Amino acid sequence: MNENDIKKDFTQAYERAHAYWAPFLSEANTDLSVMLGDQWDASAKRYLEKQRRSALVFNKVRRVVKLIEGYQRKNRLALKVDPVEGSDQATASQLSALCQWQMQSCNAYHVMSDAFSAGALKTGVNLVNLFVDYSRDPLNGDIKIKRAPHNRFLLDPAFSERDLSDCNYICRRELLTKDAVRSILPAGKRHLIDNISPRGVADGKYEYGALARNPAGDNLLRYDEFWTRTHKPLTILMDPAAGLSLPWKGDAQTLERLLSAHPGLKIFETMRRSVELAVFVEDQLIHQGPEPGGLEDFPFVPVLGFFEPEYDQASWKLQGIVRCMRDPQTEVNKRRSKMLDIIDSQISTGWKARENSVVNPEALYQSGQGQVVWMKGDMDQAQRLLPPDIPAGLMQLSEILDKDIMEIPGANSELFGMAESDHMQIAGILAKMRQAAGLTILQDIFDNYRLAKKLVGQKLIKLIQANYTPQKVSRILGQPPTREFFTGDFGKYDAIPVEGVLSDSQRQMYFAQLVSLKQMGAPIPWKAVLDAAPIEDKGRLQAMLAEEEKARASQAQGQSALMRLQKDLARAKMRSDLAGAAQKQTQAMKNLAAETGERVRTAREIAQMDRGALRQAMPVIRKMQKEPNHARDHRQAAQPVLP
Template structure:
């Protein structure tokens, strides 16, 4: 029976059409991707809960819901003095003032002249896409929750030829490989992005898909409650309206992963070029070459192949990765939580100090409200007229009459002033100071140091604060390398179609086309300080002005062309100066007259030298001719002497 079943299964498999087999493979791939997504989502659910708290802390929502409800029930104000936001803004400002630049260095000698086109073209595309702002926004996410994401893609909606686009991605939309442990998730095998959008937008992205399939309800994790049991034929109680309603919300999952694939590298014996092909085709080629007595160099290797798919209730679309052999998403990670295999930013250590500071401030205000703020304690018979006493007690210069013996018998005394518990202020100041201490950002970096101190000392303390944050900036540098490699691939593969880019070279702006033969080749991605970085400009300009008195005699227009971009002058002024310096200088009339005299003198000397040389050549030629004649004459005489004697000729006959 078992053997018959196997035979039937094999026969059924052989009877399937290619379309049916493709559908089965597609369904199997969908189940695999969905299982990966659920595993990775559940592994990072705790991180997403913490990330939401971190974003609330920065936005000023720093009280837990139960604590805020208890305070309001008691009539106490939930005071929030947000000291987390200035620290995050200080770190973000430090990144903006020290932005990095992506450069490409050639690996081959022949490509040395082309790296300028690639580097300047990359800057131009990044400037058009406002890439620096998006990367800075992702860096702020990293400082807050420990993870920042940047997407690199081509947009064909506004330009049929494709525009390069970089977008900051909400970290809460991203799901990453649960087994990835390295910084920036460089060892991740798969990435997911679950994005919520309107049904109308989903239909615009996938016009050929069935509207019933445009919702990955299985992917949602709303407040930690996974919707695993929603079937395609079931209605969603949390989403009013029909699926045809354009205002209803749906979830689309983008999956990117890599898988190993066996390929054969065949080297052409005539040209020496290598070509990649399927192993089966390589086997056929090898057999045919062997039959002809030829030897073909074939290497079989395993390579990574990156794929991308959009998931709803099924696979809506599947394509190769738009970034080639890399992910189209760049991740920036903060500090590692080893036990949870997750990442966190500088907000997490500031949570408790900020919350305790808020609680002590609220408690202080409550104690001040509950205690007396002036007034008297007195007996009813201590004054003859209570109304007159109350009216006169608060008036300056008025006399308040009391009954005889009231002051001596202590029948009236003042209420004690508010007294806070000992050490309360010290604890509150400690909590406020701990917010800054836990982040590693000092007063100098915040710009709040009010003591008079030397500028050198303040600069050194700012550098000390930047040293504490160095690991965060190192992750950004590593992410920009990934961005640079993806941008290089897109330039070489999709954007080298002759489009014009603006580049600056030797002080002159040029408009050049990006052609495929001008951008091909292998390049290394180097991250350097950008000339537009305010910190870099300030350091270079201060250093240059300090050594200017020493090297003033060596300053040339070429030196000024290189130094002007680092000056504090406006960009328009710098561009005009570079244009003027790049032009050849016009000589004055006196200089032109001197130049003409010098040219005429030089021409006269050249003519004299030419005439003298011609005379010498003629004389030498005449002497050489005489010498040659003497040589021939001597040779004739020697030949005549060596000849035998001849008989005298007969008269009347010619000799």
């Protein structure tokens, strides 16, 4: 595509987007003015000026905006990378550490909060721009993040997705010095702006931009970017057996040889989405080529407020929370200005008297507010002037309007840290529940912000993988990257950007996670928690802990020796008891054997007797059996009885 065609496409795209978004830009500019305190339009100011009244402003919108903005800033969450189930934990940890370092090094969390405040709350939209700056690192570059205000860009009117996936083009303008433009352009294109000078005359574009009229006007160049989404043919090489696919970037002949050598491989023709960039400096085409960061997508993430893509009128489909507070704020200013005018214009106290009716006219000026009305005619004596009262309904109406400014956008008294009634005792848990209920009304705005942070994380991972070398990754992390670190689809299938505890470094986040697990009851030693703690003079505390552990180890060693000695004594006693029991058992067996032998001999002798002899011996045997019993009884009777 030649230069004339590119410039023609840019002009048509700008005119089409400007014609659609002009009503929104006008309303957004008014929203921003109201938030800043410029709340009277030109006609109202002229009316007040004719009546010699001041255009007083009682800005209550700022309080509500700063409340929600302060809540977001106070409850910031970090951007980290978690592995998908079954994925590589080491690679995900390295990506998480690098993202954390990157977000801290370029103040990305502050940029995101500024975009949330200026976009979601005040005007309705801001863009977060990710780019690579080669000014300090010509080899790798440094990834930077900055905010694009609502009045410096125009989106495709047909976009409806919050990730800009269906946006076909973006127009953006900056006013830069010649050296700043040189630092952005590729090295081979920098000489093209040597003969370009600022025109100093507004061209009518981006009329709501803060620098549209170039008030300095002497050395700033109009730098326009025209981002367009393109679709290019792409050949996919597939292995159905292994379930793998890979984009083919080689030539056709090499592909034919590869297919003939491996009949199982298949090819698939498709279209690949990409992004082209055209740069104009003072309406002259300076550069045209693919997206320079390697994203193959827009390097922008929108931070949206209330967005209704199905509504066609641009002035209403996109807006911040200021929009719904404009009318109540205007009425508050009118009513309070009217009340003050009534008070100032009426004669609160004074006198009405006839000329020459008092001896000392100066005395009348010394009472009340010094207002005296001199009259001619019949008046017997001076009369006091009494002021009219302000209508009570006007005060009540003012209070209602004050309450509307808080309640319409979704704020309530609990969000401001106060109870609804001074006489109401509210428990802390109930106050938190009411505060959470108030924030539920604004949940879609916070969801849009979280989505924007997730999209920033995805684009940040791609930029790191596309631009940083392993040496720079090792320098940042203190360890070499894993083998899967530069895998293009690792951030798509194996890890996802999520929110975590915000800290100044990955080490502090690790400490917060350890403490959380410790509180949940995980068996984590205190030494591991202390080693990860980001506290001052940690060495002395570690030495104290080491001494205490050494003392506990010595005490445990003594207790262990005592327990071993007790066990040895118990085993010795058990062996002695077992030996005595064995000896007793042996003696019992000997006694049993002797008794058994005696019985055998007796049985053998009895067997040798005949029946007659046995019959003759039976009386003698019975007598012998009875005789020991009588003798024992006699001996027991003969023993003395001890007292």
